[in-house]
Amino acid sequence: MPRLARRATLSTCAALTVASLALAGCSLAGKEKNPQGTGTEAASTDAPVAGSTVTLVTHGDFALPDELLAKFESETGLELEVRKVEDGLPNQLALTKDHPLGDVAFGVDNGSAAFDLQEGVFADYQADLPEGASKFLLKGADDKDMLTPVDHGAVCVNVDLTWFEEKGLQPPSTLEDLTLPKYKDLLVVPGATGSTTGLLFMLATMDQYDEEWTDYWSRLVANGADITKDWSDAYYGGFTAGKSGGTRPMVVSYDTSPAFTVDEKTGESTTAALLDTCIQQVEYAGVLANAENPAGARELVDFLVSPEVQAALPDSMYMFPVATGTPLPEQWARHAHQPSRVYTFNADELADQRQEWLAEWRNVTTR
Structure with missing residues (x-):
């Protein structure tokens, strides 16, 4: 599978590596x-x-x-x-x-x-x-x-279709589904403080749950969600379809990701983006x-x-x-399906309150 794009991280103490071409x-x-x-x-x-x-x-x-x-x-x-x-x-x-x-x-x-x-x-x-x-x-x-x-693109929860088929378990569809007991310990999420992928997913939950968004994260963590430093750790380290021995068949990734997990024998993607969980990037x-x-x-x-x-x-x-x-490339036309509806946020409001929101998220996810 080709290397997927890893979004830039948000650390305020970021190390700067400069390469010139x-x-x-x-x-x-x-x-x-x-x-x-x-x-x-x-x-x-x-x-x-x-x-x-x-x-x-x-x-x-x-x-x-x-x-x-x-x-x-x-x-x-x-x-x-x-x-x-x-x-x-x-x-x-x-x-x-x-x-x-x-x-x-x-x-x-x-x-x-x-x-x-x-x-x-x-x-x-x-x-x-x-x-x-x-x-x-x-x-x-x-x-x-x-x-x-x-x-x-759109940040969406992705699922490993092969894993779910082998287990005889129907994949989830919505953000709320991710908190159900039958999906306990199955999700890996890039952290909101470590990547824009994780930050945007946090914003999607805020749009869905409004003032109760921290309660949602409490329930998500209680259901065994694994939170990693960044997208690369989540997708390639934790995700079962990431080809690195991961153990979790659900990951926060992109609507484009299924175009890069196509089985050469069947021509079908082994993963899918849950299009009711997406926020635009x-x-x-x-x-x-x-x-x-x-x-x-x-x-x-x-x-x-x-x-x-x-x-x-x-x-x-x-x-x-x-x-x-x-x-678009042929594989995209077939497998990179875009959501008809995405979660939204106000950019200026985020700029003003980002640190406060991230502090709340960190407090909930590290209890």
Whole structure:
């Protein structure tokens, strides 16, 4: 099974690992753009300087094809450098906002974007959005026009269909089902303080249970839910379908995950996402305030919503493109089913109360 994307973690004491790639190559069909995007006035309307470097700061799972990045360089005349923050991207961006690590950030998601907006991390620029992308703008954030949505997916509970079939047990369907005695000790969950996957799952339970959300978590823990540091530990360490000897047939993962657990003999996926348990995740790109190359940064943000990049996202970063009509791989069309309804939250409210909510979650789950 291909490696699934692991979301950036949230630790405020995150260790920063920076890896740089210099990429070169051929040509990308250009387009005429409004230099100020669809937001308010951009920091500068100067054209990018040929031969100058534009630096992308992103999470460790950024993996667009080299030939595609080389086309960006050839078309724009810019040299692209990719710096990967392996842990705690949103916090590192906030800590370095006065002297940013690069010119553009990609990979801040709807669980942390409002926090970075409040911290003044981003400059005022938004790319011309492709058809369908506007519905992924940050909900509830006053400065949502400073970020450009690039990809999306949904955090959902996944189940190992093979395990349930062998045990003669019907899989659960809803969040409430997870607390039933027959599913005791079967669930593994990435922690809300250690990953955006876990944080978004916590927010889904808050939307479902409102003021009683901590009671729900008490019941979930009492039913034997195993809480791990991050998504990778949960999926590859605890999940029975994670191929690492896990013992739990239910895990909080993504709606795209079943596309990567297809049995070669039958052509069917051995896992499924429970589509009544999902909350949307959207990843954004933004020009960093105090960027050394703001003109090049705007070119790079535009590039990330180009048709070529949007088409490459499923195979390279395991997320859905935001542009309507983008073709999907065959396995996605068959097995990566999207929920018709997702849980929601207000981004600004999360930014204001995240620490309080996480403290409540930690108190309940560590009793």
